[in-house]
Amino acid sequence: MSKIEVKVPAIGESVTEVTLASWLVKDGDYVKIDQALAEFESDKATFELPAEFAGKISLSASEGDDIKIGSVVAYIDTDVVAPTEATKEEPKKESLQPIATAPKEEVKPVATQTATTASYANGTPSPSAKKILDEKGIETKEVSGTGVSGRITKEDALKATPTSSSTTATSISKGNFSRGERVEKMTRLRKTISKRLVAVKNETAMLTTFNEVDMTRINEIRSQYKKAFEEKKGIGLGFMSFFTKACTLALQQFPAINAYVDDENIIYHDFIDISIAVSTPKGLVVPVIRNTESLSFAEIEKEVKRLALLGRDGALTMEDMEGGTFTITNGGVFGSLMSTPIINQPQSAILGMHKIQDRPMAINGKVEIRPMMYLAMSYDHRIVDGKESVGFLVAVKDYLENPEKILVGVDPVKALLEI
């Protein structure tokens, strides 16, 4: 009998503990090599644990447990043979050869267990379980049944907790409202977010400066070159490339904003890595676009898309999120008109983009309707002075309103005239 320990692998330098988010296999299941066994959450990312051996698994950790790196979460019994498929055919074989079937018997119990997971009855609630789930406003498909063939037992229903989408649906229904509360364990990601946000407020001298940008020119460029850009580069021309590039140039002019405070030292960076805040189903994550100073518009757009897709699928790795010297966050996608973003430590500043809104502006003594966006930049006053921060934001505004300047960092006409 050889039982192999399944341990939580090391996933990054700073990670010492993870949370077991969910088991993807059931106790007693037969698992194949590389089959995903469980989903873990670390401070920054979720990752799956693949099986290194095939065999029958017995689970020793429970969902929601906090587990140290290197700890055992399950055992795989490699002596158990892979189950054979399709038990349905067997009776016929029996009737044909009634004598020769005996040696096969031992394999059978495993076979029935695995076959049941795909049963038509999977997720069928017992009468009492159905009533409990209906009252909790939980759909049967949200509950994994522990009964025979995946049936939902009364106990399963009692233990089930509603997801946020299903609770709103029931609380509206008239006459059957609930004043109940529910306790849900914070995910590790949420714990980290809360810890870090409070830490920033306590440990830095954060304040926010505002400006606004006239998006007319960017809109013109986008509508004029959108098709050509997409055909040539294979990616849409969005706003992020303009903002990333504008910030990159401005950061080069104001190096303190691209620096970290490290105790009594200031660490300046020769490179610019811009973190992009991405909202995912599990929370906010900030993957990094590296060396933006050397990237083209198309390269930035492609990188933004790649990271956003990974974020949506929960597939961002630790590497994708480490580092970053400055952050851009876009509350505008949710409709925010104005906000004060919180610095992504140990960085020194963060730029907040907002909703583009048509507003009457005074242009050359006349009122014109322009597509306007408020910009907000929160910064750490310990190393960034007001002059620098305001200067930086004005520079960003200038690049965004005159994107041609992004080409050489100054007005192309001035560059041509060398003045």
Add this chain to the structure above:
Amino acid sequence: MEKYDVTIIGSGPGGYVAAIRCAQLGMKTAVIEKYNSLGGTCLNVGCIPSKALLDSSEHYHNAIHNFKEHGIEISEANINFTQMIERKTKVIDQTVAGIDFLMKKNKITVYQGHGSFISPIMLSIKKTDGTEEQIESTKIIIATGSKPAMLPSIAIDKKRIITSTEALSLPELPKTMVIIGGGVIGLELGSVYQRLGTEVSVIEYMDKIIPTMDDDMGKELQRSLKKLGIKFYLSHKVTGAINNGDNVTVSALDKKEQEIKLDAEYCLVAIGRKAYTENLGLDKIGIKTTERGQIEVNDHLQTSAENIYAVGDVVRGAMLAHKASEEGVLVAEYIAGQKPHINYNLIPGVVYTWPEVASVGYTETQLKEKGIAYKVGSFPMRALGRARASMDIDGLVKVLADKETDEILGVHMIGARAADLIAEAVVAMEFRASAEDIGRISHAHPTYTEALKEAALAATDNRALHV
């Protein structure tokens, strides 16, 4: 004026069960009953008294037909019909007393009188002494049940042309009886009298008896009842019945429109039941009834008036006591903010003839109509050791299972104690068990339940063990 959280009109198996559940859930509850005895049709003139007479007549039948084979010789078995009816009355009294006790135990106020609506929250109770009382109730449950249905061509005189109510309390044992209707009520009461020596004839409009049940059940039951001596006139349309004083002449047209005439001491009209909603004052609260007198309700058994619910025979669905009780519980719990559910497809139907007939789920005809591919496994009772030991060898169990998934879709049985055996099938189907599941569950030997296991094995892979 007294005020209640819930008031239930009618104290049958729908009404009194709803009342108990409401009281259990902490509501101040009242029940209004028109008759001076609680329990409704079921306890007083339905399920319970008919079973009392069925059991008595079955004992007599066994004494004269089966005891000898068992090695018991009795010189003579005589019927004391008056005693038989008295025992039945005693059974009713005991059961009604049980309901009285349950009402007291649960602190439910019982009003005796005719309840009707004054407004959606006001009820009038007219008592037998002519006085009237009014009560107020936040929620009201209509559970007034049903009455025997009538044929337009036949006037019920309750003397010679009778309904099931009178048939349970006849002054004398009839020599002959014509029963109009080959459904559950007609066949149960027909069995009672045929066993006691009455010559019973059954006239049925359809070409089969118990037409709502699986066809094989009807065929098998007809065979058994013919053996008992009942004469069947299927596909016959009754055209009239005349009370001649000492007897009745029933006329009917056969398939070829030829008239036949049957003379009998009594004519029992048992063509079904009709929702009883008259004189309830439904018009005052805007609740409409269907052509058949039933009250329309939503999935929560709520009527068009938001605070008024209806359960049992007054609403759609099978007219069965246990269906009414489930609905009573459902409404009580729904009012309390819970979310109960009834699987109407899994309410079993039972006929208490001998052999008994019981079924749950879909019939073969229904599965064919729905286009569902299914497998059939059936097992004859005569192959059971238990059946031979007691000489109850008539009948069979039939399991219908999904051709692909093996899920049980219907179970139909006819045989000794089928009424009790069906419970296993209901449990299995509530949990969506497969035929093989039943085949793999141990069944005590020797029992009648082995027939279900064997039929399930037959449905699984045609591998019943004892045929």
